[in-house]
Amino acid sequence: MKVTDHILVPKHEIVPKEEVEEILKRYNIKIQQLPKIYEDDPVIQEIGAKEGDVVRVIRKSPTAGVSIAYRLVIKRII
């Protein structure tokens, strides 16, 4: 079973390192101000992202059609 096939799961993709700076600049934020996603998230496991990566989430939006969100991959603190 692939988690990413489920209707509740939007498309996730890893943002190349060189694009991250551009995104942060566009939003005028620091990287730690991005929403977070844990390294052990089932989708992160499936797409192979690592701590420190930024993941682009392509959502189907009830208001905008498609909307883009970014999440920073973090390690879970036990």
Place this chain on the structure above:
Amino acid sequence: MDMEALKQKIEGLDIPQSLKDELFEKLSKEKDLTEEMVDEIIDEVVNAYRKALVEPYEAVGIVAAQSIGEPGTQMSLPYEEKIIIKEGEFIKPVEIGKLVDEMIERFGFEKIGNSEVCDLPIDIYALSLDQDEKVHWKRIISCIRHKHNGKLIKIKTKSGREITATPYHSFVIRKDNKIIPVKGSELKIGDRIPVVKHIPANCVEAINISDYVSGNYVVDNINNKIAPKINGKSIPNNIKLDYDFGYFIGIYLAEGSVTKYFVSISNVDELILNKIRAFADKLGLNYGEYDNNNGFAESHDIRIYSSTLAEFLSNFGTSSNTKKIAEFVFGANKEFVRGLIRGYFDGDGNVNADRKVIRVTSNSKELIDGIAILLARFNIFSIKTKTKNQFVLIIPHRYAKKFHEEINFSVEKKKSELERLVSSLNDDKTYDSIDMIPSIGDALTKLGEKVDYPKVILKKFERKQKIGRATLQRHLRRIEELAVKKGVNILALKEYWLLKKAVESDVIWDEIVKIEEISCDKKYVYDISVEGLETFTTFDGVLTHNTMRTFHYAGVAEINVTLGLPRMIEIVDARKEPSTPIMTIYLKEEYKDNREKAEEIAKEIESLTLGSIAESISIDLWTQSIKVELDENRLADRGLTIDDVIEAIKKKLKVKIDVDGTTLYLKIKTPSIKALRKRIPKIKNIQLKGIPGIERVLVKKEGGEYVLYTQGSNLREVFKIDGVDTTRTITNNIIEIQEVLGIEAARNAIINEMRNTLEQQGLEVDIRHLMLVADIMTADGEVKPIGRHGVAGEKGSVLARAAFEETVKHLYAAAERGDVDKLKGVIENVIVGKPIYLGTGCVELTIDREYEEGKNMEE
């Protein structure tokens, strides 16, 4: 640009004055703006303002959760839906909107949530269905109205009845010989809802003509006369509602018309003409007779000269399009009503013995509706249909005998045709596809078994779960005969009375043939609260229900669901476990149409423990062991063998097992009562089959496919079951979704769950509010509650945190730490009384100066 022209332009905009003032001030300071640029800026401001508007009455954000009232307060009918009420002796149809508005006008109302509720201090009764399937007059306790912005649904039945209601309006259906509520939005084509076929009535014996005419008449009480003020013949004022009077009105309804001075009735049948003459003579009125050969056929008119009678009859309508039943008739004594119906059918009715129907046609729907109600006074059910511009009422052959007994015809030709129809009926052969009794459970089977009734017949009806009323009556009669022969006392059996009740029911369980959505063009929707089971009847005869409060689901085979405010609280509190966890399981493409596969998967999923399948588990002192008694049939039902059970036990426990038929003796190394007793709970919880945590599974057909609903949830394990569609299967447990599908799926689940909960209550909340709540709850990578242990507890502002809950604790902690509050948020500024940094309190309107520079460079 000229200042005055600019001011005029801005004043014409549809925006608040404060925004106009600020816009003028900004623009008037700028030099070198072209008219084009000014227009562009103005358009942008107006559009931005419009987007920010919230529609009136739209519930907003978390506040919406707090304003959800009792389930059922949003379920209502539109203004023009007519209901049947009784006030004193009089029965009448009234628009529910008119009734409720009048009562609120007279007695005031109390605001409860979204609704305006008026508790009635007077006695008005509604026609209400009880668990005994009889209709009774029950007092109306309160009248209710509330605003409604959404759609309505219109339901049409096989017999031609219609009702319009909000999607969350509830109805009642028959299930396992009980009457239970169901929401309008859950009804589907093929379901059966109750339609009245019998109306009990007190009898109005007489009326005063003066109550039904204008003030142009003089009443002579001594001589019981009423006459026009200026000339004219008098007629009796207090007039008995007898058969002859009813017959005359019926003939008038069929073929009469009125002018200011006379009543005219056309007919060629000598018997009818004689009845009209006799009635006129009885009232002492003059009449003239005329032959009329124009138009389609030869005709004979009788004119009765009396302006009093003419005006009185106008209560029954004055033309073929406006004929109707005057209100007093619905409660009139039975002889009068009998006469009226016979007169009407003598005039306009038709019998066709070959086609086995009695029918009547009219240009007036209101008349047809009224006649249908009057027939229900005699337990005669009728079907409504429509052709081009005419409305048709059909009495099915099933009721022909009853019509013959109770009403009949005077006109010889029609009478003999009716007799031919009745004699052609063979009770054992009639089939009535409308009068079916749904959901009889296993009552007939159980009853039949007591008297050795043929099993084939019983199983057929149990499988179909519907049976014609006449058929059931016939089988019941045979069972009664067999019981006498075999000396069985079936009167003592519950099943007998359940079925007897169904046969003698006052309602027809009418099949829904059409459901459509229509728009609501009035401000309010309406409801009434009735004693007892809270049902009431529309003028079309449809029985409907106004609230879910009085019903309990215990014992009903449905999944229990948390609704309303408690569910909203669960969601925003990010509860680890919902109080009623539920999964909706879809099957893969190749299996979803296959009922057997669905049942198979359901059995595979449903949890089964040794404790639930064993007949008993106890300590056996004699053998110093734990004794497990099994039932081979129950094991077989679940696809298990004794060996399966033994194997499962051995996996869990180190025990020696002696088998004696279907009894197992579990022996342990060092037997003692204490040690044996200690192991019993463990043995009971041994998982034999299925998925832990899932207690029950229902298989339902929905939208052309089979769907499984579970009580209990275990998303990870269900996904491992072969045949389950892992792309669509969901649970209402959001934490499980987070763990199995990830944080983004949990965000979507939060939005969906909140939207569904609000929609169930008929509330509309712009989805942006729900999206914002879900975003905040999931921003940190795991689902966090909104409350003081979660999002609100982490706000940057001490005052905002304190404002939420546990005020003193937050203030003390802040003081200890020497916190600084910069007052940037909304709440803290409200607390200290300053303008908030939002809207015009925050944004500085500016012009993009680079544009100016570019323009200058070109010059």
